Amino acid sequence: MTTRDLVGLRRATFTFLLAAGMAAATFASPSLGILGPFIVADLGIDRGELGFVIAVSAILGAVLSPVAGRVADRVGGRRALLGLFVAAATTFALFGLARSTLLLVVGGVVGAAAQALANPATNKLIAEDLPPGARGTVTGIKQSGVQAGIFLGGVTVPSLAVALGWRGAYVAVAAIPLVLAGVAAGVIPQGTTEPTGSRRRGGGPLPEPILRLAVYGFLLGLSGAVTFLVPLYAVEVLGFDPRVGGAVVALMGLVAVPGRILWSRRAERTGRFREALAAMAALSVAASTCFWASSAAPWLVWVAAVATAAGSSSWNSVGMVAVMAEAGPEATGRASGVVLFGFLAGLGVGPPLYGRLVDLTGGYEPMWVISVAAAVVAVVVALGRGRPSARIDP
DSSP: EEEEEEEHHHHHHHHHHHHHHHHHSSHHHHHHTTTHHHHHHHOOHHHHHHHHHHHHHHHHHHHHHHHHHHHHHHHHHHHHHHHHHHHHHHHHHHHHOOHHHHHHHHHHHHHHHHHHHHHHHHHHHHHHHHTTTTHHHHHHHHHHHHHHHHHHHHHHHHHHHHHHHHHHHHHHHHHHHHHHHHHEEEHHHHOOOOOHHHHHHHOOOOOOOHHHHHHHHHHHHHHGGGGGGGHHHHHSOOOOOOHHHHHHHHHHHHHHHHHHHHHHHHHHHHHHHHHHHHHHHHHHHHHHHHHTTTSSSHHHHHHHHHHHHHHTTTHHHHHHHHHHHOOOGGGHHHHHHHHHHHHHHHHHHHHHHHHHHHHHSSHHHHHHHHHHHHHHHHHHHHHHSOOOOOOOOO
């Protein structure tokens, strides 16, 4: 094997670990949606309570994100990634041991720490390891890890729950991040110590586009949070089997994998971040509209799943490339945390709000209305006036 082959192998393994880290850190909340029918039936909780558990993880993850960003800048991407894997394994183990809503909430709290570290840790590693112009494809692949995890989870976890029970499925999933932590410890080298001045440069005000991205992330998070209730909607309104409901979520994950890669690669090459983000928000408008209409035409749920995958489920890939371009390596962790704060805040507000609205009204229509409205405003924010995002030269 030549030196070039070894370099290529290391890059492939490095990219795989980044994607796996994103999947492990962010799968806790989607897993509660995928296994929602099993959990609701077994624990005797209502949709609002399940939404509350999801919200605890998402909102606390949002609160912790700026802190996690600073931690990643201080300790380096490698240590942050290892901590992420351990936290994810602990989350799934706690879910598997749950006999009440309380332990689900505790697991959600631990999962929040993993989720908060996801983008700061992986973005920090990319900023440390790759030069501008070489980050788009790797960022798209690692961001697609979130959707790849949802796809694999949507395909396998419901069947695991049928065979082992939903608690047994969680215990099986918990072993995966521990294995990944061992691989990462052996493959990713210790990072170099930052120069003293880099911390001072990373401590100044963040660029205006970073704050705009945080607002945009909140709106698309709120709009896209409907996906947590899609499996329940598919079972209760469309009459789908729980495994078919999981397949709808799996389709979102499958389509979003190439979507994230292609969006981020194109955005890096052209520097047209605003136009890309506006297009993805417009796709989110179309997705929620199709979900809404699927009560009369169930086949539209599959169209909605594809539009969701290309829209709200893919925006992070473009957003994170923009973060690295604007903030620079010295502040990538902190900027990532701020943007993630906005996104997770929207993602956290959505599930309990939507779950409660469904419980109060007996229908899903108010949820779709809010989702469409939030995505429309996101289009406006993306195209709003302000300093353009930095262009990354090819």
